[in-house]
Amino acid sequence: MVDLGIGQREGMAIYVHVPFCPSKCGYCDFNSYAVGQLASGEGIVDRTVRAIIAEIRGSRLAGVPAKTIFFGGGTPTYVSAEQLDELLRAVVETHPPVEGCEITSEANPGTVDASKFASMRASGFNRISLGAQSFLDSDLLRLDRVHRAGDIERAVDSARSAGIENLNLDLMFALPDQSVRAWNQNLARALALAPEHLSLYCLTIEQNTAFYKKQLRNELNLPDDESQRKMYEDCVSVCADHGYGLYEISNFAKAGRECQHNLCYWRGENYAGYGPGAVGCVPVEVDGQWERMRTTNLKHPERYCDAVERGAVVYFEHEILTDEVQEMERIMLGLRLTEGLTVESPNLGKLVDCGWLEECEFGVESRYRLTPEGRHFCSEVALELIP
Numbered sequence: 141m142v143d144l145g146i147g148q149r150e151g152m153a154i155y156v157h158v159p160f161c162p163s164k165c166g167y168c169d170f171n172s173y174a175v176g177q178l179a180s181g182e183g184i185v186d187r188t189v190r191a192i193i194a195e196i197r198g199s200r201l202a203g204v205p206a207k208t209i210f211f212g213g214g215t216p217t218y219v220s221a222e223q224l225d226e227l228l229r230a231v232v233e234t235h236p237p238v239e240g241c242e243i244t245s246e247a248n249p250g251t252v253d254a255s256k257f258a259s260m261r262a263s264g265f266n267r268i269s270l271g272a273q274s275f276l277d278s279d280l281l282r283l284d285r286v287h288r289a290g291d292i293e294r295a296v297d298s299a300r301s302a303g304i305e306n307l308n309l310d311l312m313f314a315l316p317d318q319s320v321r322a323w324n325q326n327l328a329r330a331l332a333l334a335p336e337h338l339s340l341y342c343l344t345i346e347q348n349t350a351f352y353k354k355q356l357r358n359e360l361n362l363p364d365d366e367s368q369r370k371m372y373e374d375c376v377s378v379c380a381d382h383g384y385g386l387y388e389i390s391n392f393a394k395a396g397r398e399c400q401h402n403l404c405y406w407r408g409e410n411y412a413g414y415g416p417g418a419v420g421c422v423p424v425e426v427d428g429q430w431e432r433m434r435t436t437n438l439k440h441p442e443r444y445c446d447a448v449e450r451g452a453v454v455y456f457e458h459e460i461l462t463d464e465v466q467e468m469e470r471i472m473l474g475l476r477l478t479e480g481l482t483v484e485s486p487n488l489g490k491l492v493d494c495g496w497l498e499e500c501e502f503g504v505e506s507r508y509r510l511t512p513e514g515r516h517f518c519s520e521v522a523l524e525l526i527p
Protein backbone atom coordinates (compact mmCIF):
# COMPACT_ATOMS: atom_id res chain seq x y z
CA MET A 141 0.00 0.00 0.00
CA VAL A 142 1.24 3.46 -0.83
CA ASP A 143 2.16 5.47 2.29
CA LEU A 144 -0.29 8.34 2.29
CA GLY A 145 0.91 9.91 5.50
CA ILE A 146 -2.54 11.22 6.30
CA GLY A 147 -5.96 9.72 5.87
CA GLN A 148 -4.55 6.19 5.86
CA ARG A 149 -5.52 4.51 9.09
CA GLU A 150 -9.01 5.97 9.42
CA GLY A 151 -9.68 5.45 5.72
CA MET A 152 -11.31 7.73 3.22
CA ALA A 153 -14.60 8.16 1.43
CA ILE A 154 -14.82 6.24 -1.86
CA TYR A 155 -17.01 7.50 -4.70
CA VAL A 156 -17.91 5.57 -7.87
CA HIS A 157 -19.54 7.43 -10.75
CA VAL A 158 -21.85 5.54 -13.10
CA PRO A 159 -22.64 8.09 -15.81
CA PHE A 160 -25.59 6.49 -17.59
CA CYS A 161 -29.28 7.39 -17.52
CA PRO A 162 -32.28 6.22 -19.53
CA SER A 163 -32.77 9.85 -20.69
CA LYS A 164 -31.49 13.29 -19.80
CA CYS A 165 -33.61 15.36 -17.40
CA GLY A 166 -34.15 18.96 -18.48
CA TYR A 167 -32.54 20.51 -15.40
CA CYS A 168 -29.56 18.14 -15.13
CA ASP A 169 -25.98 19.37 -15.41
CA PHE A 170 -24.37 16.26 -13.92
CA ASN A 171 -21.92 14.21 -15.92
CA SER A 172 -24.63 11.90 -17.21
CA TYR A 173 -25.48 10.51 -20.63
CA ALA A 174 -28.69 9.15 -22.08
CA VAL A 175 -27.37 5.86 -23.41
CA GLY A 176 -29.65 5.91 -26.47
CA GLN A 177 -28.07 9.18 -27.55
CA LEU A 178 -24.47 7.93 -27.39
CA ALA A 179 -22.99 7.00 -30.77
CA SER A 180 -21.56 3.81 -29.29
CA GLY A 181 -25.00 2.66 -28.05
CA GLU A 182 -25.54 0.12 -25.26
CA GLY A 183 -22.09 -1.46 -25.73
CA ILE A 184 -20.52 1.50 -23.94
CA VAL A 185 -22.19 0.47 -20.68
CA ASP A 186 -20.38 -2.88 -20.37
CA ARG A 187 -17.14 -1.29 -21.56
CA THR A 188 -17.38 1.48 -18.98
CA VAL A 189 -18.16 -0.90 -16.13
CA ARG A 190 -15.06 -2.93 -17.08
CA ALA A 191 -12.99 0.25 -17.23
CA ILE A 192 -14.18 1.48 -13.82
CA ILE A 193 -13.32 -1.89 -12.32
CA ALA A 194 -9.86 -1.69 -13.91
CA GLU A 195 -9.38 1.84 -12.59
CA ILE A 196 -10.35 0.78 -9.06
CA ARG A 197 -8.21 -2.37 -9.08
CA GLY A 198 -5.21 -0.45 -10.44
CA SER A 199 -5.51 2.40 -7.95
CA ARG A 200 -2.39 3.71 -6.22
CA LEU A 201 -4.65 4.06 -3.17
CA ALA A 202 -5.23 0.29 -2.96
CA GLY A 203 -5.24 -0.83 0.66
CA VAL A 204 -6.56 2.45 2.07
CA PRO A 205 -9.71 1.49 3.98
CA ALA A 206 -13.10 2.71 2.82
CA LYS A 207 -14.66 4.91 5.47
CA THR A 208 -17.79 5.19 3.32
CA ILE A 209 -18.67 4.01 -0.20
CA PHE A 210 -21.08 5.90 -2.46
CA PHE A 211 -22.25 5.00 -5.97
CA GLY A 212 -23.63 8.08 -7.72
CA GLY A 213 -24.32 9.24 -11.22
CA GLY A 214 -25.97 9.33 -13.55
CA THR A 215 -28.09 6.45 -12.46
CA PRO A 216 -26.05 3.64 -10.89
CA THR A 217 -29.11 1.38 -11.03
CA TYR A 218 -29.13 1.75 -14.84
CA VAL A 219 -26.49 -1.01 -14.88
CA SER A 220 -27.43 -4.58 -13.99
CA ALA A 221 -27.42 -6.02 -10.48
CA GLU A 222 -24.50 -8.26 -11.54
CA GLN A 223 -22.52 -5.23 -12.71
CA LEU A 224 -23.23 -3.37 -9.48
CA ASP A 225 -22.04 -6.44 -7.60
CA GLU A 226 -18.80 -6.59 -9.63
CA LEU A 227 -18.18 -2.88 -9.12
CA LEU A 228 -18.76 -3.09 -5.38
CA ARG A 229 -16.58 -6.20 -5.14
CA ALA A 230 -13.76 -4.27 -6.84
CA VAL A 231 -14.16 -1.45 -4.32
CA VAL A 232 -14.21 -3.60 -1.18
CA GLU A 233 -11.32 -5.77 -2.38
CA THR A 234 -9.29 -2.62 -3.05
CA HIS A 235 -10.49 -0.59 -0.08
CA PRO A 236 -11.42 -2.86 2.84
CA PRO A 237 -14.46 -1.23 4.42
CA VAL A 238 -14.21 -0.07 8.03
CA GLU A 239 -16.57 -1.63 10.59
CA GLY A 240 -20.15 -0.47 9.93
CA CYS A 241 -19.18 1.18 6.63
CA GLU A 242 -22.08 3.07 5.05
CA ILE A 243 -22.45 1.76 1.47
CA THR A 244 -24.89 3.84 -0.56
CA SER A 245 -26.19 3.63 -4.08
CA GLU A 246 -28.30 6.28 -5.71
CA ALA A 247 -31.30 4.77 -7.44
CA ASN A 248 -33.87 6.03 -9.87
CA PRO A 249 -37.35 4.76 -8.93
CA GLY A 250 -37.90 3.94 -12.61
CA THR A 251 -34.89 1.62 -12.84
CA VAL A 252 -35.33 -0.64 -9.82
CA ASP A 253 -37.50 -3.50 -8.67
CA ALA A 254 -37.61 -5.87 -5.72
CA SER A 255 -35.16 -8.35 -7.19
CA LYS A 256 -32.61 -5.66 -8.04
CA PHE A 257 -32.72 -4.26 -4.51
CA ALA A 258 -32.48 -7.79 -3.07
CA SER A 259 -29.35 -8.42 -5.15
CA MET A 260 -27.88 -5.07 -4.18
CA ARG A 261 -28.50 -5.74 -0.49
CA ALA A 262 -26.85 -9.16 -0.88
CA SER A 263 -23.86 -7.46 -2.54
CA GLY A 264 -23.42 -5.24 0.50
CA PHE A 265 -25.26 -2.00 -0.25
CA ASN A 266 -26.87 -0.90 3.02
CA ARG A 267 -28.17 2.55 2.08
CA ILE A 268 -30.28 3.63 -0.89
CA SER A 269 -30.76 7.19 -2.02
CA LEU A 270 -33.86 7.43 -4.20
CA GLY A 271 -34.20 10.32 -6.64
CA ALA A 272 -37.91 10.90 -6.02
CA GLN A 273 -37.92 14.66 -6.85
CA SER A 274 -41.73 15.02 -6.75
CA PHE A 275 -44.87 13.01 -6.03
CA LEU A 276 -46.82 14.81 -8.73
CA ASP A 277 -46.76 13.18 -12.16
CA SER A 278 -47.16 16.58 -13.82
CA ASP A 279 -43.93 17.77 -12.12
CA LEU A 280 -42.10 14.58 -13.07
CA LEU A 281 -43.17 14.96 -16.69
CA ARG A 282 -42.03 18.57 -16.75
CA LEU A 283 -38.67 17.57 -15.24
CA ASP A 284 -38.28 14.85 -17.93
CA ARG A 285 -37.99 12.17 -15.25
CA VAL A 286 -38.54 8.59 -16.44
CA HIS A 287 -40.43 7.57 -13.29
CA ARG A 288 -43.90 8.39 -12.00
CA ALA A 289 -45.11 8.96 -8.45
CA GLY A 290 -46.34 5.37 -8.08
CA ASP A 291 -42.82 4.12 -8.87
CA ILE A 292 -41.46 5.93 -5.81
CA GLU A 293 -43.83 4.16 -3.44
CA ARG A 294 -43.13 0.82 -5.12
CA ALA A 295 -39.37 1.43 -4.94
CA VAL A 296 -39.54 2.26 -1.22
CA ASP A 297 -41.56 -0.93 -0.58
CA SER A 298 -39.08 -2.99 -2.60
CA ALA A 299 -36.09 -1.48 -0.80
CA ARG A 300 -37.66 -2.16 2.59
CA SER A 301 -38.54 -5.75 1.65
CA ALA A 302 -34.94 -6.23 0.53
CA GLY A 303 -33.77 -5.25 4.02
CA ILE A 304 -32.64 -1.67 3.32
CA GLU A 305 -32.96 0.07 6.67
CA ASN A 306 -31.31 3.32 5.68
CA LEU A 307 -33.17 5.14 2.95
CA ASN A 308 -32.91 8.66 1.60
CA LEU A 309 -35.41 10.45 -0.59
CA ASP A 310 -34.24 13.35 -2.77
CA LEU A 311 -36.89 15.96 -3.46
CA MET A 312 -36.70 19.31 -5.20
CA PHE A 313 -38.74 22.39 -4.45
CA ALA A 314 -39.33 25.64 -6.34
CA LEU A 315 -40.28 23.66 -9.43
CA PRO A 316 -42.00 25.39 -12.37
CA ASP A 317 -45.62 26.26 -11.50
CA GLN A 318 -45.22 24.80 -7.99
CA SER A 319 -47.21 26.47 -5.21
CA VAL A 320 -46.21 26.48 -1.54
CA ARG A 321 -49.23 24.25 -0.88
CA ALA A 322 -48.20 21.75 -3.58
CA TRP A 323 -44.70 21.62 -2.10
CA ASN A 324 -46.09 20.88 1.35
CA GLN A 325 -48.22 18.09 -0.11
CA ASN A 326 -45.09 16.63 -1.69
CA LEU A 327 -43.24 16.81 1.58
CA ALA A 328 -46.15 15.08 3.35
CA ARG A 329 -46.09 12.23 0.79
CA ALA A 330 -42.36 11.80 1.38
CA LEU A 331 -42.74 11.81 5.17
CA ALA A 332 -45.55 9.24 4.95
CA LEU A 333 -42.94 6.81 3.56
CA ALA A 334 -40.82 7.28 6.71
CA PRO A 335 -37.38 7.50 5.11
CA GLU A 336 -34.44 7.83 7.50
CA HIS A 337 -33.10 10.80 5.55
CA LEU A 338 -34.39 13.58 3.30
CA SER A 339 -32.37 15.72 0.89
CA LEU A 340 -34.48 18.75 -0.03
CA TYR A 341 -32.95 20.97 -2.67
CA CYS A 342 -34.19 24.14 -4.32
CA LEU A 343 -34.21 23.72 -8.11
CA THR A 344 -31.38 25.75 -9.58
CA ILE A 345 -31.20 26.48 -13.27
CA GLU A 346 -27.74 25.60 -14.55
CA GLN A 347 -26.20 26.72 -17.81
CA ASN A 348 -26.01 24.15 -20.61
CA THR A 349 -29.30 22.55 -19.62
CA ALA A 350 -32.61 22.43 -21.46
CA PHE A 351 -34.16 24.35 -18.55
CA TYR A 352 -31.65 27.17 -18.97
CA LYS A 353 -32.73 27.61 -22.59
CA LYS A 354 -36.37 27.53 -21.53
CA GLN A 355 -35.70 30.17 -18.92
CA LEU A 356 -34.05 32.40 -21.51
CA ARG A 357 -37.19 32.02 -23.61
CA ASN A 358 -39.28 32.89 -20.55
CA GLU A 359 -40.96 29.49 -20.61
CA LEU A 360 -40.36 28.55 -16.97
CA ASN A 361 -42.81 29.89 -14.45
CA LEU A 362 -40.67 29.58 -11.32
CA PRO A 363 -41.96 30.47 -7.83
CA ASP A 364 -40.91 33.96 -6.69
CA ASP A 365 -38.26 34.55 -4.01
CA GLU A 366 -40.80 34.88 -1.22
CA SER A 367 -42.44 31.54 -2.10
CA GLN A 368 -39.04 29.83 -2.35
CA ARG A 369 -38.11 31.16 1.07
CA LYS A 370 -41.41 29.91 2.52
CA MET A 371 -40.90 26.48 0.93
CA TYR A 372 -37.47 26.19 2.54
CA GLU A 373 -38.76 27.35 5.91
CA ASP A 374 -41.52 24.76 5.67
CA CYS A 375 -38.86 22.08 5.02
CA VAL A 376 -37.14 23.02 8.26
CA SER A 377 -40.25 23.25 10.44
CA VAL A 378 -42.14 20.25 9.00
CA CYS A 379 -39.05 18.02 9.18
CA ALA A 380 -38.41 19.12 12.77
CA ASP A 381 -42.02 18.28 13.66
CA HIS A 382 -41.45 14.77 12.29
CA GLY A 383 -38.19 14.17 14.16
CA TYR A 384 -35.71 14.92 11.35
CA GLY A 385 -32.78 17.07 12.40
CA LEU A 386 -31.37 19.59 9.96
CA TYR A 387 -27.67 18.79 9.95
CA GLU A 388 -26.76 20.42 6.65
CA ILE A 389 -28.52 23.29 4.96
CA SER A 390 -30.49 20.97 2.62
CA ASN A 391 -30.28 17.68 4.48
CA PHE A 392 -32.44 16.26 7.27
CA ALA A 393 -32.04 12.98 9.12
CA LYS A 394 -33.36 10.90 11.96
CA ALA A 395 -30.81 10.76 14.79
CA GLY A 396 -27.74 8.79 13.73
CA ARG A 397 -28.83 8.58 10.07
CA GLU A 398 -26.89 11.56 8.74
CA CYS A 399 -25.16 10.69 5.47
CA GLN A 400 -21.63 9.78 6.55
CA HIS A 401 -20.31 9.99 3.00
CA ASN A 402 -21.51 13.52 2.34
CA LEU A 403 -20.32 14.58 5.80
CA CYS A 404 -16.80 13.66 4.63
CA TYR A 405 -17.13 16.17 1.78
CA TRP A 406 -18.63 18.90 3.94
CA ARG A 407 -15.93 18.41 6.57
CA GLY A 408 -13.21 18.72 3.94
CA GLU A 409 -11.90 15.15 4.32
CA ASN A 410 -10.11 13.09 1.69
CA TYR A 411 -11.99 11.06 -0.89
CA ALA A 412 -11.16 8.91 -3.87
CA GLY A 413 -13.29 9.10 -7.03
CA TYR A 414 -13.54 6.40 -9.72
CA GLY A 415 -15.38 6.44 -13.03
CA PRO A 416 -15.97 8.99 -15.81
CA GLY A 417 -15.92 12.54 -14.47
CA ALA A 418 -15.34 11.41 -10.87
CA VAL A 419 -13.56 13.91 -8.66
CA GLY A 420 -11.05 12.80 -6.03
CA CYS A 421 -9.19 14.74 -3.37
CA VAL A 422 -6.30 12.77 -1.96
CA PRO A 423 -2.92 13.31 -0.32
CA VAL A 424 0.15 13.38 -2.56
CA GLU A 425 3.80 13.83 -1.67
CA VAL A 426 5.34 16.83 -3.40
CA ASP A 427 9.03 17.58 -2.70
CA GLY A 428 8.87 15.63 0.59
CA GLN A 429 5.73 17.45 1.77
CA TRP A 430 2.21 16.09 1.99
CA GLU A 431 -0.24 18.13 -0.07
CA ARG A 432 -3.82 17.52 -1.14
CA MET A 433 -4.51 17.10 -4.83
CA ARG A 434 -7.89 17.31 -6.50
CA THR A 435 -8.31 15.39 -9.74
CA THR A 436 -11.18 15.21 -12.19
CA ASN A 437 -11.44 12.18 -14.45
CA LEU A 438 -12.14 12.37 -18.17
CA LYS A 439 -15.85 12.93 -18.42
CA HIS A 440 -17.01 11.28 -21.61
CA PRO A 441 -17.33 7.51 -21.15
CA GLU A 442 -15.55 6.73 -24.43
CA ARG A 443 -12.57 8.96 -23.71
CA TYR A 444 -12.43 7.60 -20.16
CA CYS A 445 -12.51 3.98 -21.42
CA ASP A 446 -9.83 4.73 -24.05
CA ALA A 447 -7.53 6.11 -21.34
CA VAL A 448 -8.09 3.20 -18.93
CA GLU A 449 -7.59 0.64 -21.72
CA ARG A 450 -4.33 2.34 -22.83
CA GLY A 451 -3.10 2.44 -19.23
CA ALA A 452 -2.97 6.24 -19.47
CA VAL A 453 -3.75 8.79 -16.78
CA VAL A 454 -7.55 9.02 -16.46
CA TYR A 455 -7.79 12.47 -15.02
CA PHE A 456 -7.75 15.52 -17.27
CA GLU A 457 -7.53 18.13 -14.55
CA HIS A 458 -5.53 18.28 -11.35
CA GLU A 459 -4.86 20.93 -8.79
CA ILE A 460 -2.69 21.02 -5.68
CA LEU A 461 -4.89 22.69 -3.09
CA THR A 462 -3.11 25.66 -1.56
CA ASP A 463 -3.75 26.58 2.07
CA GLU A 464 -5.83 29.53 0.83
CA VAL A 465 -8.06 27.33 -1.36
CA GLN A 466 -8.49 24.78 1.44
CA GLU A 467 -9.45 27.50 3.91
CA MET A 468 -11.92 29.00 1.45
CA GLU A 469 -13.54 25.61 0.84
CA ARG A 470 -13.54 24.76 4.55
CA ILE A 471 -15.53 27.92 5.24
CA MET A 472 -17.92 27.50 2.30
CA LEU A 473 -18.69 23.87 3.13
CA GLY A 474 -18.48 24.10 6.92
CA LEU A 475 -21.02 26.92 6.98
CA ARG A 476 -23.58 24.53 5.52
CA LEU A 477 -23.34 22.31 8.60
CA THR A 478 -25.41 22.72 11.76
CA GLU A 479 -22.31 21.62 13.71
CA GLY A 480 -20.72 24.89 12.50
CA LEU A 481 -17.01 25.57 12.16
CA THR A 482 -14.14 27.23 13.94
CA VAL A 483 -13.33 30.49 12.23
CA GLU A 484 -11.50 33.71 12.91
CA SER A 485 -12.44 36.86 11.06
CA PRO A 486 -12.70 40.57 11.78
CA ASN A 487 -16.25 40.34 10.37
CA LEU A 488 -17.56 37.84 12.95
CA GLY A 489 -19.04 40.49 15.25
CA LYS A 490 -20.84 42.20 12.37
CA LEU A 491 -22.35 38.89 11.19
CA VAL A 492 -23.49 37.98 14.72
CA ASP A 493 -24.98 41.45 15.23
CA CYS A 494 -26.99 41.27 12.01
CA GLY A 495 -28.42 37.90 13.08
CA TRP A 496 -26.83 35.71 10.40
CA LEU A 497 -24.29 33.89 12.58
CA GLU A 498 -24.36 32.52 16.13
CA GLU A 499 -21.92 30.86 18.49
CA CYS A 500 -22.39 27.15 19.21
CA GLU A 501 -20.59 24.32 20.99
CA PHE A 502 -19.31 21.23 19.17
CA GLY A 503 -17.65 18.80 21.57
CA VAL A 504 -15.14 20.92 23.42
CA GLU A 505 -14.89 23.44 20.58
CA SER A 506 -16.57 26.79 20.44
CA ARG A 507 -17.79 27.31 16.89
CA TYR A 508 -19.94 29.54 14.70
CA ARG A 509 -22.89 28.50 12.59
CA LEU A 510 -25.60 30.11 10.50
CA THR A 511 -28.79 31.19 12.25
CA PRO A 512 -32.14 30.22 10.64
CA GLU A 513 -32.15 33.67 8.98
CA GLY A 514 -28.48 33.34 8.01
CA ARG A 515 -29.21 30.10 6.11
CA HIS A 516 -30.79 32.26 3.41
CA PHE A 517 -27.47 34.12 3.05
CA CYS A 518 -24.92 31.31 3.19
CA SER A 519 -22.84 32.59 0.25
CA GLU A 520 -22.87 36.16 1.51
CA VAL A 521 -21.67 35.04 4.96
CA ALA A 522 -18.96 32.87 3.42
CA LEU A 523 -17.66 35.82 1.40
CA GLU A 524 -17.41 37.90 4.59
CA LEU A 525 -15.48 35.15 6.38
CA ILE A 526 -13.04 34.08 3.66
CA PRO A 527 -9.70 35.77 4.42
Ligand code: SF4
Pocket residue numbers: 160161163164165168169170172213214215248271
Ligand atom coordinates in the same frame (compact mmCIF):
# COMPACT_ATOMS: atom_id res chain seq x y z
S1 SF4 B 1 -31.59 10.87 -13.57
FE1 SF4 B 1 -30.27 12.28 -12.40
S2 SF4 B 1 -28.27 12.18 -13.38
FE2 SF4 B 1 -29.75 11.25 -14.80
S3 SF4 B 1 -30.32 12.91 -16.18
FE3 SF4 B 1 -31.84 12.88 -14.52
S4 SF4 B 1 -31.02 14.30 -12.96
FE4 SF4 B 1 -29.36 13.83 -14.38
